Structure formats: structure tokens, C-alpha cells
Amino acid sequence: MTIAMDVVQLSRLQFGLTAMYHFLFVPLTLGLAVLLGIMESVYVMTGREVWRRMTKFWGVLFGINFAMGVATGITMEFQFGMNWAYYSQYVGDIFGAPLAIEGLMAFFLEATFIGLFFFGWDRLSKVGHLIVTWLVALGSNLSALWILIANGWMQHPVGARFNPDTMRMEVTDFMAVIFNPVAQAKFVHTVSAGYVTGAMFVLSISALYLLRGRHVDLAKRSLTVAASFGLAAALSVVVLGDESGYTAGENQKMKIAAIEAMWDTEPAPASFTLFGLPNQETHRTDYEIKVPWMLGLIATRSIDGEVPGINELVARAQARIRSGLIAYGGLERLQADRNDADARARLAAHAEDLGYAFLLKPIRPDILAATDADVEKAAWTAVPQVSPLFWSFRLMVALGFLFIGLFAVAFVLASRRRLQASPMFLWIAVGALPLPWIAAELGWFVAEVGRQPWVIEGVLPTYLAVSNLTAGNVLATLLGFIALYSILFAIDVTLMVKAIRVGPAAAGSDLTAEPDLAAVPAAAE
Template identity: 80%
Template sequence: MTAAAMDVVQLSRLQFGLTAMYHFLFVPLTLGLALLLGIMESIYVMTGREIWRQMTKFWGTLFGINFAMGVATGITMEFQFGTNWAYYSHYVGDVFGAPLAIEGLMAFFLEATFIGLFFFGWDKLSKVAHLCVTWLVALGSNLSALWILIANGWMQHPVGARFNPDTMRMEVTDFAAVLFNPVAQAKFVHTVSAGYVTGAMFVLSVSAFYLLRGRHVDLAKRSMTVAASFGLAAALSVVVLGDESGYTTGENQKMKIAAIEAMWETEPAPAAFTVFGLPDLEGRHTAYEVKVPWMLGLIATRSLDKEVPGIRDLVARAESRIRTGLTAYAGLEAFKRDRTDAAARAKLEAHAGDLGHALLLKKIRPDILAATEAEIAQAAWSTVPPVSPLFWSFRIMVGLGFGFITLFAVAFWLACRRRLDAHPAFLWTALLALPLPWVAAELGWYVAEVGRQPWVIEGVLPTFLAVSSVSAANVRITLVGFVAFYSALLVIDLYLMGKTIRLGPEALLDPVIVAPRPAPLPVAAE
């Protein structure tokens, strides 16, 4: 490919990556606050205590601000599939488009409809009816995440679809396989649990702020109690479900596991997990490794008797698949010249699973059937994603995860002893920890998406082939525009959230109409 074409690829990747990262600043908080609102309002309905209604309305206002910003940043992402990734949309639109369409029709409309009833139905619906509305908002938020992650999971592990040479596109063969894709299901439960941690940390941190200021103490204590118990359960779930996600990745994306581990050589059973090391990309080894025996084997293979393949062996496998893919590509070219050539079609279908690997050569030369051994080796090494960034991003994310467990465990213990406001050091820690769930979530998405490179669809379609035929200048202009617009939205979001928190729940209390005091009656003169 030409330098200009690669420039378009890199700019398009940067644009989509930045918009996705901006969007994911709002998604986790929406997921977490939605369930917390359901819990708080459930307590209000069961107890009838007005403070729980006040809590639901206060945190609901913050939820609404965040939800609006999430919608504004999310809509443009879907349009980018047509503007920046047109060939991707053409090639896999039959598969990828279905979950996104269902997400819009089933989940987003459900959530958007009932969020209006949540805000404007307090005095128009019964307590139980309004509670049902709140839980339907939470259900819509989670269903939205489910369908989006089903689509994303298919990009990580494409199942239930095949390449049709008659249409030159991927087509669905088994929608149930797409729906119940193990990678998608593991990503869903892990991602929403991370969102629950974010929501719980937000409530915990803002409540700690109020307790440090001595304001809204009753609301803050109750909110912290709910956040501590919910957050502890969610943080534990993230670790457990993250382990499941690691297993599905080890089964289906072995190169991603090897890159995350900076594991250049195959790790014999029982495979050890590298806690610390310094990846050397030039020498293709990792120095100063500190390992935990058996741990990687348990995570990636659920066993102690299976090896975990390293980068060098996986590159050798990729090289073999490229050669097999060239056979499929030769069959495809012959079939395109003569659609009645049954032998060419049979050759293609026999090796279609490796066709994507042969397409990696198009980054090096257009006539890939004439590729040299050196070019095949170069294409095979291109299947290695950035090792050092993945290695450190994963470890920071995991370290933060265990930190959340510790923080929520302390909060839960203090809540049980009714001592939440007795330790300023803890309150300051809870307040300063506010941004950390977002850091962990963004790192998690970085690991998931960059770890898949060079594929936009794992093993099927290289990223550099998926872009639209647009100029680099156009992508640069829209990139600057998106960054400026999204940054403005982020500033507005932070301002509105900060203003609402500073005003506190009293600003949301229903106004009390006080009748004017009557003037005293005139007293008759004696």
C-alpha cells in the first residue's frame, strides 16, 4: 500500500479510537448508576422513607446528564462505519449490522422512552409503576451494552458466518452462534461489571465529598452504604469474570495473550504468569521477568498440563496460514474470472479459513501471489500487536481492579460498623479514587482492541483493507472537528455534573407552596 493510503488507515483508526474512548467515558457510569437507582428506589418503595426518594432523584439527575452526553458521543460512531470504514461495512455488514440494528430498536428506544418517564413521572405514576420504569431504564442500558458487545465479540471471534464468493461478502449462517458467541458473552459480563464498579465509585466518591464538607450527611451515609456493598460485589465480579474473559481469549486469540504477556517463547505447562518484566522489542525477549508459577496456565487454559504458545511459534503458524491462504486466493481469482469454474470454487472453499491471512500481504505488495519468502515472513510478523503498551496496560488495569476490591471492602466494613464518617483519611482516599475506574475501563478497551491488531475482524479482514476511499485531508479535518466537539461536550458534562453536586439534593426538592401570612385584623379603638 502507498504511504498516503496507510496515512488514511492510521488517521481513521485514530479517529475511531478517540471517539470510542470519549464515548466510553460516559457508558460505564450510565450502566452503574442505572442499577444503583433501581436499588435506591426499591428501598424507597419498600420503606416509604422520603430520603430514599430524594436520593433516587439526586443521583438520577446526574445519571440523566451523563446519559445525554453518552447519546451525543455514541451516535457519530455508527456513522463512521459508513464514512471511514466503508469496505468493512460492505464486507461484513450482513453480520455486524444485525446486532447494531437490534440494539437501536430494542435497547436504545426502550431506555430513551423510559428515561423520560423516570424524570417526569414522579407525580403521575404510582410508586410501583415508577419503580418499574426505573428498572426498565436499567434493563435498557444493559441490553444496549449486550448487543453492542455481541457485535464487538464477533469482530474478536467471528463465528456463525462464512465468505460467499458469489457476493464477495461475509454472510450469516448461524445467528444463534453469533448471539451466543463465548467471547461476546464473556466481554459483556466483564464490561458491565466494570460499569457497575464505575457507578459505585462515583456514588462513593461524591458521598465522601459531602461527608468531608459536613453536608447532606444522611443522604451521603446511605448512598455510601449502598455503593460499598454494590461496589464490592461488582469489583469481585470484575476479577472473576475477567478470568473468564482471559480463558476465552486464550482459546480464540492466542496472539493477544502472548503479546499481553510479552511471551516470545512458548511457555511449557504449567505456564507461569509474568507479574513484571521489561519487554525488549528489538531483541524480541523480555528481561527481568518476575513470574507466578502455574497462574497463566490456569487463566488461559484452565489446566496445568497445557502449554501456552509464545509469539515466535504463533508467527510460524501465521506464516503457514498465509501460504494456505494464498492457495485460497488463487482459487478466488480463478473463480472471479470464470464463475462456472467448480475446481476453483472448491479450492477456495477448502482453504477459505486462511484467506484473511493471505490478504495481509496486500500491505506489502498488490500482486500477492508473487510474494517472496521474505515478504511472507514480514506479513507473518505483522500479526504481532504492540507488545509493550499491551503488557503495561493490562497490568495497570489488573492492579487497579484489586485496588477497587480493597477500597470497597474497607467501605463495606465501615458501613457495617456505622463509622463511615469517622475516618477522614478513608474519605479522602475514596474521593481521590474517583477517576480510577475510568482509567481501568479505558485501558481495558485499549487491550481488547489494540490486542486484536492487525485485524479488524480476527483472522478474516486486515484493518488496512477496511477503510473508505477518502483523502487523508478529509479524515484530518473531521478528526480535529470530532476532538474539538467531544472535548466541548466533556467540559459541559463536567460543569453540569459539578454544578449539580455543589448545589446538592436540596435544589431538586419539590417546591413547597407557602400561603401568604394574612395581615393582622385592625383593633377597634377603646
């Protein structure tokens, strides 16, 4: 079992690292695509050449980022078959459909129109090219939609059932999969976070240009657009984050309890722990500073809704494990005799808890002989690591409010034409460049680690989902991915820095052209 668990941890580490690396490119793609559409829309409406230069310049950076995103995203899909073979076999009917739609519809739509975006400037009319640019943005969002539908189903499996005859999960209601409330909440929240990332990228690079006195006309207009768009996006992230908290409170109660380090159920409405030191060994949180009612309002949207604590949820998990054992016993009997009607009925009655019985296997393989102590021990494995979730969530939220303040100041300064008169703010804007990526990675960490030990919430434990590989095989590919992705990262940074240093000339404009100083005050034209 030690070797098996090594394979599980290495497989998780490999997929986690590749996913987090890929997610460096996804938010920027989402944000820049919409900003390109906004900038070109202004160009088409006003006819001002500076807006065309802006669109082409930021389009070059978008193209570099998109190419890297494609290169790093393809490998992740292969990992499902290589490292997570049982997962692919067990839930492939449900999980594979959104991935196929994403690949066939959204990805090809996006890739096709990106080609037209870059090569159609002198071949399409202004309006025709503008339509292409907005279709690029639409394709980017559709790609995110189908990926998050698949991920949302992993967080909240709906519209599917276990078929004992095929030993697989099968779709019963595809519309329920598509309109899964967790998936929809994750989509709008993730896309808004991507918009913040794109806006911060444009804001920071534009601030750098202003500090150096280069490409002032382009930088001022770009910063104004980024400030306006970023402020709206940052505010929406907070609002939509509340929606994500509500759906998690409805469907992933253990995740919420772990994020809040709430060991015991509090009288409604529950308090939000602003600060504390969680201790997973003693099952308590020391030095707590709480905000009354806040958690209850977010998680239940009421003043009388109860938010269960970890201890209560562990007790519920024990009950579900015992129910799952009945289903497991029925499944074993049914495998021996397909015509055993009683076994089929017992399995059907307790099928929703079958996954909980699997939590016992790492403790004792003969799970039908499990003792009360075994059941209790297995139930505690349903609790994710509390401290990392607790602090990751709070840092993510703090960054979210920081973005609102930063974009609000930028918006005010741009409105008053005082950007160049505020060098301190411009330096802060430059220094804030990596912060949206940190917030996005923290959000991914909270979402994925928060559902452990499940790869499919309540259905399939992570340890059961891996392929039959040796730890050495997984370690070798992990090291290979680290080396490859390090090279790709160096290439990406080199290309981006070079394009930024060259400036609008990278998009085919004339670097020697003097800025249109008369147009500088009209930054929002």
C-alpha cells in the first residue's frame, strides 16, 4: 500500500504542477481577448490609428500567451489516460463529453479566428476584423466554459448514476451536467478572475511605459481601458465569489468547514474567522478573531441557516460509510449472481454512498469486515488539510480587495488626467503585475485541495483513480515535465519581454514615430 500511495501522491503532484503551470496562461488569455475586442471597437468607431496600434500590440502578447497555453494544455488531457486510467474508465462517459465539445467547438473556433485576427488586418474590412476579434474572445470563454463544466461535475456530480452492469458512472441527464450550479458559479467566477488578470497585465505594462516616457499615447489609453475594465471585473469577482461560496455551502460542506477551520457547529448564523491558527491534530483553532454572522450569510444567505462544523460532518461521513458498506455488499453479491434481485435492490437503495465505502480500502482491504474504529478512521480521511486551505483562502480574498482599490485609484487618476503626475502609483502598478496570478493559483488550490480525498466528490476517492504504474515511471515523467515546462517558461518570458521592450513596433508600427502629444489629454477617446 505504501508504493500505491507513492504513485497517488506523485500522480497528484504531476497533474497539479502541470495544471497550475497551464493556468498561468488561461486567465491572461481570457482577459486580453476581451480587452482586444474593446480596443478594436473604439478603433472602428473613432477611426483613430492609435487604437489600431494598441490592438495589434496587445494582440502580439496575446498570441504568445495563447500559443504557450495550447502547448501546456494538451499534455494535461493525455495525463487522464496515462496517469488516471481508472478515473477515465469510471467516469469517461460524463467527463469526456465536455472535454470533447471544448476541443471540437470552442478550441477550433478560437484557433481559427486567431489566425484571421493576425493575418486579416489588410484582408478584411474594419467591421469584419472586429467581428473576428470578438469571436476570438467568445472562443476563449467557450473553452473555459466546457472545461469548468467538466470540473464542476467533479465537484458536484449530478445527472449521472452508477451502473453495476458496466461498473461505470453513466450520464442520465446531460442538461443537468451542463447547468450544474457549481459549474456555472465556477465559470463566471473564474472568467472574471481572468478579466482581472488581463486588466492588471495591461495596467502594469502601460504604467512601465509611462514611467519610462515611451509610447505615451498608447500607454495612457491602454491604462484607462484597463482601469475601467479591471475595476468592473474586480468588483464582479467579489460578487461572484459570494455565489461560489453559496454553492459550496450547499454542495461541499466539508470544503467550507475546512476553509473556515470550523471544527464545531456554531449556532446560526455562523461567524467568519478573520484570523486563527488551525490545529488538525487537536481539532481546534487557536487565537481566533471572528466576524459575527458573516459566514452564515455567505454560505446560507440567511440568518437561520446552519453551517455544520468538521466534527459533525465527520459523524455524517461515518453514517455514509456504513450505508456505503451495504451498497458494496450488494455489489459483490451482484457480481457473483447478476440475477440476484435482492442484491440489486440493496445496491440501488444505498448507491449514493458507495463511494464512501471505498474510503475504507486504504485502512483495510476487506472492508466488509471493518470495525467501528476503522469506520471512524476512514471518516476522518474525508477532512482535507485545514491550515493550507484556511490561509490560502484568506490571502486570495485579501488580494481581491487589493485589486479593487488599485483599479479604483487608477480609474480616478486616469479620469483626472493625472497618471504621469503619480509616479508612486505607477511603480505600485508595475509591482502588482504578478498578484492576479498568485490569486488565481490560490483559488485553484482551494478548489482542488478542498475536495480531497475525492477526485469525484463523494463518488471516487483519489487513490482509486490512478493508473497501474510504478512510482519510478511517474517520477521520471514528472521530472521530464518539470524540465520541459521550465524551458517553455524561459521561452515565454523571453518572447514577452522582447515584445514589451520593442513596444508597438512588434505589431508592425513605426517605433520612430513621435507620440501624438495633442491627443494625450484625451486618453479615453
